[in-house]
Amino acid sequence: MIVADSNLIASCVLESTATESARNLLSADSEWYVPRLWRYEVTNILATMIKAKRLSAELATSVFAALVESLKAYEREPMPDDVFSLVSEHGITGYDAQFVALARELHCPLYTQDKELLDKFPDCAKPYYRVRKG
Secondary structure: OEEEOHHHHHHHHOOOOOHHHHHHHHHHOOOEEEOOOHHHHHHHHHHHHHHOOOOOHHHHHHHHHHHHHHHHHHEOOOOHHHHHHHHHHHOOOHHHHHHHHHHHHHOOOEEOOOHHHHHHOOOOEEOOOOOOOO
């Protein structure tokens, strides 16, 4: 069981340097919890790819529908007071705080590539992709 951030979700369905790592994580643990916010963030990722002419609107619609179907049973909303406390104490965005709060509530890791979250929350934030040097 993990909390998956939106970029991890997108990496599973959109080819990038992190795709193999994201898919390996999915194979190892397919119980990915997410705050409902993931829908809006992934919509924006797909919209950005459409604007850049790297993805058709039709394919984005299909990809998004498949993601919703696979994740809807795992959507959970963190407690608002936990979210606001994280924002107040750590100066992170309300969006990021939702993922951290959910991971803490579920007592599981949050997989992300967000450097700020990795630095500020080593208790729960874990990278899913390591940049290979050389």
